[in-house]
Amino acid sequence: MKKLNRRSFIKGGLATTAAAAVLKETKSEASGDFDNYPEGMGVIVDLTRCVGCRSCEAACNKEQGLPEPAVPFDDFSVFDIIHHGEKRRTDETAYTIVNRYDPPEIDHPLFRKIQCNHCNEPACLTSCFVNAYTKTPEGAVIYNASVCVGCRTCMIACPFYIPTFKYSSAFTPRIMKCIFCYDTRLKNGKPPACVEACPQEALTFGKRRDVLKIGKQRIRETPGKYVDHIYGEHEVGGTAWMYLSSVPFDKVGFDTHVPKEPIINSVKEFLAMVPMVLTIWPGLFVGFHLLATRKDKIQELEKEKELRKLKENDEKEEQV
Amino acid sequence: MQTRKKFMRTALALTTGTILFAPIHLSAMDASDAPESVTIDSMAKLYAPVEFDHLMHTEYASCEECHHHTTGVQVADPNCLRCHANTPEADEVSCVGCHAADRFDDKYLATLDDPTIYHIDKPGLKGAYHLNCIGCHVIIDGPTGCQDCHAMTEAGEKRFNTGKHAPAGGNTSGAHH
Ligand code: SF4
Ligand code: SF4
Ligand code: SF4
Numbered sequence: 278m279k280k281l282n283r284r285s286f287i288k289g290g291l292a293t294t295a296a297a298a299v300l301k302e303t304k305s306e307a308s309g310d311f312d313n314y315p316e317g318m319g320v321i322v323d324l325t326r327c328v329g330c331r332s333c334e335a336a337c338n339k340e341q342g343l344p345e346p347a348v349p350f351d352d353f354s355v356f357d358i359i360h361h362g363e364k365r366r367t368d369e370t371a372y373t374i375v376n377r378y379d380p381p382e383i384d385h386p387l388f389r390k391i392q393c394n395h396c397n398e399p400a401c402l403t404s405c406f407v408n409a410y411t412k413t414p415e416g417a418v419i420y421n422a423s424v425c426v427g428c429r430t431c432m433i434a435c436p437f438y439i440p441t442f443k444y445s446s447a448f449t450p451r452i453m454k455c456i457f458c459y460d461t462r463l464k465n466g467k468p469p470a471c472v473e474a475c476p477q478e479a480l481t482f483g484k485r486r487d488v489l490k491i492g493k494q495r496i497r498e499t500p501g502k503y504v505d506h507i508y509g510e511h512e513v514g515g516t517a518w519m520y521l522s523s524v525p526f527d528k529v530g531f532d533t534h535v536p537k538e539p540i541i542n543s544v545k546e547f548l549a550m551v552p553m554v555l556t557i558w559p560g561l562f563v564g565f566h567l568l569a570t571r572k573d574k575i576q577e578l579e580k581e582k583e584l585r586k587l588k589e590n591d592e593k594e595e596q597v
Numbered sequence: 598m599q600t601r602k603k604f605m606r607t608a609l610a611l612t613t614g615t616i617l618f619a620p621i622h623l624s625a626m627d628a629s630d631a632p633e634s635v636t637i638d639s640m641a642k643l644y645a646p647v648e649f650d651h652l653m654h655t656e657y658a659s660c661e662e663c664h665h666h667t668t669g670v671q672v673a674d675p676n677c678l679r680c681h682a683n684t685p686e687a688d689e690v691s692c693v694g695c696h697a698a699d700r701f702d703d704k705y706l707a708t709l710d711d712p713t714i715y716h717i718d719k720p721g722l723k724g725a726y727h728l729n730c731i732g733c734h735v736i737i738d739g740p741t742g743c744q745d746c747h748a749m750t751e752a753g754e755k756r757f758n759t760g761k762h763a764p765a766g767g768n769t770s771g772a773h774h
Contacts (some may be wrong), residue, residue: 339756346764349764351759352759477727478727483706483710
């Protein structure tokens with residue numbers, strides 16, 4: 278009886294390892310290296326240029342058909358909002374937010390626009406087991422609402438806390454985040470609405486590799502103006518939206534502890550588990566089913582045996 | 598007088614967004630060559646046109662501070678001086694002559710990719726105005742609010758959900774979720 282159990286376990290185990298082996302390979306391909314999109318577009322956000330006019334927020338709101346804001350976009354009191362000890366964040370009603378920082382090193386405030394950074398190797402994409410996300414050759418990270426199951430894994434995986442959800446009904450979750458204006462603009466070679474609206478050209482749009490060059494030129498040719506770093510050149514494996522700043526990035530709300538390699542690399546094992554579970558599920562279920570039926574059979578057998586024993590005993594007793 | 602005429606023409610070019618060519622002059626310009634006023638309306642949509650008092654501004658800034666190396670007055674920026682130490686007055690001194698009104702035009706974006714071009718980081722017309730104007734206004738305590746220079750139009754109010762188009766709730770706490 279013990280033998281039977283062990284054998285079915287081993288069978289299940291074999292199925293699992295086989296599935297895992299197959300999966301690992303496809304996974305490492307899918308986790309992908311999007312460097313093969315050299316024509317991808319990008320934006321350099323220059324904090325030294327931004328004046329906090331919120332034109333970008335207003336433009337995004339109209340372009341993306343987002344709900345009416347609580348206060349007008351020319352109301353600058355929003356910069357003083359602190360919610361649970363934090364400045365404003367992007368959410369399902371605002372794909373981009375501008376926040377004010379007052380670093381003690383300088384005598385004037387700095388403003389920082391946040392939105393999805395459109396990572397080269399997006400953690401949201403690699404963590405999603407229904408493949409709701411796509412990195413397009415134009416550089417945008419977009420999503421397919423119709424396949425999303427609302428598991429929120431991407432929310433947890435994104436190093437910049439970008440994806441949020443709108444539940445218009447309990448059964449149709451919808452990822453809400455900046456899409457680089459892919460549908461209406463980027464796809465047609467046009468700049469995003471926020472970029473076009475910015476009066477200060479604090480948002481410089483072009484091919485990622487070109488704007489990166491521009492950023493480097495600004496650092497080199499205006500010594501002392503910028504810290505010698507472009508946030509997003511290497512962070513999390515590189516992002517399409519990158520930043521220039523005149524003060525260290527951690528002074529203006531940036532997470533400077535994010536890895537310099539794609540998130541997928543540091544959590545590969547864990548992430549590989551997610552779809553793996555799905556792939557081995559059928560195998561597991563078959564295994565469980567076999568086990569369960571075996572168990573039933575064994576139990577039946579045992580019962581039969583016991584019954585027989587009992588019968589025998591009874592018979593013996595009767596005989597005695 | 599000819600230079601003055603030229604300036605008037607470039608001012609016109611600025612307003613209409615077209616480029617006119619003027620004869621080459623080797624002498625440097627000075628403030629007296631400048632137009633008194635320029636109407637900046639080539640991009641007016643969300644905000645009304647700006648009536649730019651050029652004469653008044655010549656009291657605050659010398660030609661090259663706004664026109665860089667184009668007026669024949671030597672630039673101060675050491676980075677520009679590397680190439681433009683002796684650059685004569687240019688054919689074109691109006692902003693739009695160098696700063697593209699359509700910053701996102703394919704042709705313009707292609708120049709960013711051209712390894713033979715040094716000026717890969719030239720702001721478009723809108724960026725050039727605001728960077729130059731606000732950059733200086735901050736230093737000399739000039740006006741810096743959007744509507745200090747140009748009044749918002751109806752389309753602007755719609756875009757910014759303000760004025761006639763302000764949110765009905767009137768919730769001024771601005772609290773998020
Ligand atoms: S910033 Fe977050 S949501 Fe945007 S692409 Fe990167 S991981 Fe995805
Ligand atoms: S790129 Fe488009 S969706 Fe993203 S913040 Fe800008 S306007 Fe909004
Ligand atoms: S529109 Fe430009 S200058 Fe204005 S807040 Fe946005 S990024 Fe800053």
